Amino acid sequence: MKYDDDQGGMEAGAAQCNSQEDEAGMGGDPLAVRLGEYHADDMLTKRGMTALFECNVRTVQRMVDRYELPPSVQVGGRSFWIAGRLKSWIAAIAELREAEALKRAKRLNIFRA
16 A cells, blocks of 8 residues: 655646646546556545646545545544545446436436437
C-alpha cells in the first residue's frame, strides 16, 4: 500500500486547474487513466485528490458535500481517500446518472427500449 504525501505525492506533476490546456480539452490524461494508476488499497490525501481531479482543495470539499465523492477517512487529523472506494463510488454514481437519464428519456419518449 502506498499513499501520496502532502509534499507532492504521486501526482506532483499534474496539470493545474483552469490551465489553458485543460480549457482547450488537451490537458493531461483522462481521469479514468489517472485513477487507474492507483491500486485499491492506495490512499490519497487532499493534495492527491486535487491533483487527480485537477482542481483545488475547496472544490474537492464541495464535491464531497454534494456527494459526488465519498467522505474521507480521518487518520491522525489528516484526511485520506482509499482509491478502491473512490473507484467504486464513481462507478455507482455513473450507473445512477445513467439510470436517471434513461428514465427521463423514456418519459420524454425519446428512447424506446
